Amino acid sequence: MxxxxxxxxxxxxxxxxxxxxxxxxxxxxxxxxxxxxxxxxxxxxxxxxxxxxxxxxxxxxxxxxxxxxxxxxxxxxxxxxxxxxxxxxxxxxxxxxxxxxxxxxxxxxxxxxxxxxxxxxxxxxxxxxxxxxxxxxxxxxxxxxxxxxxxxxxxxxxxxxxxxxxxxxxxxxxxxxxxxxxxxxxxxxxxxxxxxxxxxxxxxxxxxxxxxxxxxxxxxxxxxxxxxxxxxxxxxxxxxxxxxxxxxxxxxxxxxTLHLRLKAAETAGLEIANWFAARPEVARVLHPALPSCPGHEIFKRDFTGACGLFGVVFQPAYSAEDVVRMIDALTMFGIGASWGGFESLVLPTTGTIRRSAGTGRFEGEAARFQIGLESVEDLIADLEQGLAALKGK
Ligand SMILES: Cc1ncc(COP(=O)(O)O)c(C=O)c1O
Missing domain, CATH: 3.40.640.10 (Type I PLP-dependent aspartate aminotransferase-like (Major domain))
Structure with missing residues (x-):
C-alpha cells in the first residue's frame, strides 16, 4: 500500500x-x-x-x-x-x-x-x-x-x-x-x-x-x-x-512540514482572494480555485488544492501608476521576486511579464500576491489601506 x-x-x-x-x-x-x-x-x-x-x-x-x-x-x-x-x-x-x-x-x-x-x-x-x-x-x-x-x-x-x-x-x-x-x-x-x-x-x-x-x-x-x-x-x-x-x-x-505550510498558505490565500473578489476596485481575481481564473474547470478536475500565490486584476479605471502607488503603500507585503516563503510578497504584473502570442491581457492592470503565514486580519487591514492609496486617498 x-x-x-x-x-x-x-x-x-x-x-x-x-x-x-x-x-x-x-x-x-x-x-x-x-x-x-x-x-x-x-x-x-x-x-x-x-x-x-x-x-x-x-x-x-x-x-x-x-x-x-x-x-x-x-x-x-x-x-x-x-x-x-x-x-x-x-x-x-x-x-x-x-x-x-x-x-x-x-x-x-x-x-x-x-x-x-x-x-x-x-x-x-x-x-x-x-x-x-x-x-x-x-x-x-x-x-x-x-x-x-x-x-x-x-x-x-x-x-x-x-x-x-x-x-x-x-x-x-x-x-x-x-x-x-x-x-x-x-x-x-x-x-x-x-x-x-x-x-x-x-x-x-x-x-x-x-x-x-x-x-x-x-x-x-x-x-x-x-x-x-x-x-x-x-x-x-x-x-x-x-x-x-x-x-x-x-x-x-x-x-x-511542507503539507502544513501549504495548507496554511492555501487557506489564507483563498480567504484573501475571496476578499479581493468582493471589492469594487477589483475586476477579477486570477486564482485557479475561483471561477474568474482561466482554466478553473480544469483546476477543479485535476488539482487537489492550491498554494498561496495568485493574481488580482484591477478595474480599468486604475492606471499602472495607481497600482504602483498601492504596492508602495503596503507595509506587510515585501516587494520582491520569488514566492513560497513564510512572508507575504507583491509584484506588479504589468511591466513584469513578456508575452508574444497575444495572451496575458486583462481588462485592467494586475498584481501578483504571495500570501505568507502572517495573520489574515493584519494582511487585510494592510490591503484596505493599500486600496485607499490605489484610489489616490
Ligand atoms: C514557476 C517558476 N519556475 C521556476 C522558477 C525558478 O526558480 P529559481 O528562482 O530557484 O531559479 C521560478 C522562480 O520564480 C518560478 O516562479
Missing part, C-alpha cells in the same frame, strides 16, 4: 540506522570519496552514473540522494535529480534532451527566464521555439506541431497570469507526435500528480515552498521511466550540474 503524502513527507529519504540513529540524514559536503582499492573504485564508478552511490562529490552524496528519493516519491515518479536552481531544473533537462535542428512548443505564460533561455541559448544552439496560448484547444495545439517538435513544455498555472492548462489532453497530442511533455509543476506541488496526467518530466523550483523560508536556491527534476532517467542523469552529469548539499539539507527539513 502506498503511504499517504503526509506520511511520505515525514519518512521519505530518512534512514536513521545508517546515521547512528539520528533522525535526519547528515549534511555531507565533499569532493573526494576514498575507495578501499582500485577494484572497489571501479565497481562503484560503474554504478554511480545511475544509482545513488557515493563516488565523487559532483555525482551526489547521501544528502542529495535522500532529497531525490523523497522528491520522486511525493511526485509519484521513479527517480529525481536535484539541480542548482529552479531555473536549472528547466534548462538542464531541456539541454539534455534537445539537439540542433529540433523544435519546442512553450506556453506564452511561461516563467520569464525560461523564455529568455529559449530565445537566446536554445536559439543559438539551433533549437526553434514556438510560443502557444496556454488555453489553446488540443486541436489548435496540434496544428503547431512540426515533424521536428520534440518537447511540449507546459507550466500550469502560468506565471503571473495563472492559466490552468488541460495537461492530459495536450499530452495526448504531444505523445501522438512523439514529443515529450515537460511540466513546470512548482505551483502544483503536492496538488497535481504529474505522471497520472501524462507528464514525462516534472520540474520544481524547490526554492519556493519546499525551502519555505526564502533562504535557499534549489531545483528538482522528476521522471517516471528508466529511459527518461538515463538521458536526464547523463545530461546532468555532462553539464556539471551540482546542487549545494547545504540547500538540499534545508530542503529535506522543509519537506517535513
Amino acid at each position: 502506498a503511504r499517504k503524502i503526509e506520511t511520505a513527507l515525514v519518512q521519505a529519504g530518512r534512514a536513521p540506522v545508517r546515521h547512528y540513529g539520528f533522525v535526519n540524514p547528515p549534511l555531507k559536503r565533499g569532493s573526494t570519496v576514498l575507495h578501499e582499492s582500485i577494484a572497489a573504485k571501479k565497481e562503484v564508478g560503474q554504478r554511480a552514473a545511475f544509482e545513488p552511490v557515493e563516488n565523487y562529490g559532483v555525482m551526489g552524496s547521501d544528502t542529495h540522494f535522500a532529497l531525490e528519493a523523497a522528491l520522486a516519491e511525493i511526485e509519484g515518479g521513479t527517480r529525481a535529480q536535484v539541480t542548482a536552481s529552479g531555473l536549472s531544473a528547466i534548462t538542464v533537462p531541456l539541454l539534455a534532451y534537445l539537439k540542433t535542428g529540433e523544435h519546442i512548443l512553450v506556453p506564452d505564460s511561461v516563467y520569464g527566464p525560461t523564455r529568455s533561455f529559449c530565445d537566446s541559448l536554445l536559439k543559438r544552439f539551433g533549437v526553434e521555439t514556438t510560443y502557444y496560448d496556454p488555453m489553446l484547444t488540443p486541436a489548435a495545439l496540434e496544428a503547431l506541431f512540426q515533424p521536428n517538435t520534440r518537447v511540449l513544455f507546459t507550466e500550469s498555472p502560468g506565471s503571473h497570469t495563472f492559466e490552468v492548462q488541460d495537461i492530459p489532453a495536450l499530452a495526448k497530442v504531444a505523445h501522438a507526435h512523439g514529443a515529450k511533455v515537460f511540466l513546470d509543476n512548482t505551483w502544483g506541488l503536492l496538488h497535481f500528480a504529474p505522471f497520472e496526467h501524462g507528464v514525462d518530466v516534472s520540474i520544481h523550483a524547490l526554492t519556493k515552498y519546499v525551502g519555505g523560508h526564502s533562504d535557499i536556491i534549489l531545483g528538482g527534476v522528476v521522471v517516471n521511466s528508466e529511459e527518461d532517467w538515463r538521458w536526464l542523469r547523463l545530461g546532468s552529469l555532462e553539464l556539471g550540474n551540482y546542487a549545494s548539499p547545504d540547500d538540499c539539507w534545508l530542503a529535506l527539513r522543509g519537506l517535513r
